[in-house]
Amino acid sequence: MRQDTEQQARSTRPASPARALLPLILPAVAVGVAASLVYIGLSATAEQLQHVLWGPLPEALGVGRYSVLWMFVVLVATGLAVGLVVWKVPGHAGPDPATTGLDAPVLPPVVLPGLLLATGLMLAGGPSLGPENPIIAVNVGLAVWLGGRLLPRAPGALWPLLAEAATIGALFGTPVAAALVISEALAGRPAPGLLWDKLFAPLTAAAVGAMTTTLLFRPAFDLGLPALGHPRWTDLLAALVIAPVAALLGMCAVRAFPYVHAAFQRLRHPMLMLPAGGLVLGALAAVGGHLTLFKGLAETAELAHDPTGWSAGQFAVMAVVKLAALLVAASCGFRGGRIFPAVFVGTALGLCAHALVPAVPTALGVATSVLGMLLAITRQGWVSLFTAAVLVASPAIIALLCIASLPAWLLVTGRPQMQLREDGSSVR
Structure with a gap:
């Protein structure tokens, strides 16, 4: 003893x-x-x-x-x-x-x-x-x-x-x-x-x-969206739908990543690969507008400042264009990370969900969409949850985010990541 x-x-x-x-x-x-x-x-x-x-x-x-x-x-x-x-x-x-x-x-x-x-x-x-x-x-x-x-x-x-x-x-x-x-x-x-x-x-x-x-420097991630009140059953349903949809959209870019990267690698020289990437990015910006440029943090705040300023179709176009721009920029050799532009994609997609179904609160749509997108792009569970929660600064949403992360994670875990090995194959 x-x-x-x-x-x-x-x-x-x-x-x-x-x-x-x-x-x-x-x-x-x-x-x-x-x-x-x-x-x-x-x-x-x-x-x-x-x-x-x-x-x-x-x-x-x-x-x-x-x-x-x-x-x-x-x-x-x-x-x-x-x-x-x-x-x-x-x-x-x-x-x-x-x-x-x-x-x-x-x-x-x-x-x-x-x-x-x-x-x-x-x-x-x-x-x-x-x-x-x-x-x-x-x-x-x-x-x-x-x-x-x-x-x-x-x-x-x-x-x-x-x-x-x-x-x-x-x-x-x-x-x-x-x-x-x-x-x-x-x-x-x-x-x-x-x-x-x-x-x-x-x-x-x-x-x-x-x-x-x-x-x-005073960085600010809180988008100033209306706080989510007492969660309802419909909020839970919306979270369980939006997060996996965002994760699936993100996985489309992840799946395409090795192929787009290989296409730019065929040019073999940075003085060809990077200008070619800039050319494609210019075409994407012409379609999506100037808000789809840059790292996306200030542009995300601009979207959130006026959630009714664009139609559901416009939000959807910006989300798809920004995701394609992220894919191209990461493939052709530009030095940079993927979290901030992925936040813009998730925000635009969440605002699209609110525009399509006004009963979905903006804070809920944005947070759950950002969560699903980041899970697919980064495969970092804690970072995804934290970023989604801090964007809307609403304590009531944390439980919904944890629940919504479960089906989204089942869709992305064990699948290719948005990172490649030296031979060009995807990391899993």
């Missing part, structure tokens, strides 16, 4: 005592601040260039800023500029973006300037990708390089974990998203010890990164 009591006491004892966690605070704070500043610097620079490209410059030339001609010109020019970076800048702006995800590889320092430049040009020029994948890769590379020199005795695996958590916190303006992503990653590689001990340093980095971004 005494031996059993001792064993039970040992099993409940914290795996990492305070004296082991305290030295991690300062590196986590430093990585959090640095990751946020890199993200803010890239975003602010890209926004300034975007303002010039899509404002004073076309006006000075006597061309409409969102005319079909100017959209073609800027998107093809962006493809040429990014293609030149990929071709000539040392490191070639990193690996093929179709083969990478949020779990970034550790890139050597020589690659990072080119990757930052290619991402900034992409964000300003209008292709439908977000900054998340490349900015995580840049921050991971910087953290490993600098951390290994400044604190050589620290575990090598610490720096990528801190940088990824800090960047996700900075991107979303909250450490909750980072904690969920890191928890999901740790579940895939179990190790002894308490989960909160393992999350202590990453959560510190994420919280500092989120706070730095909030104080200096």
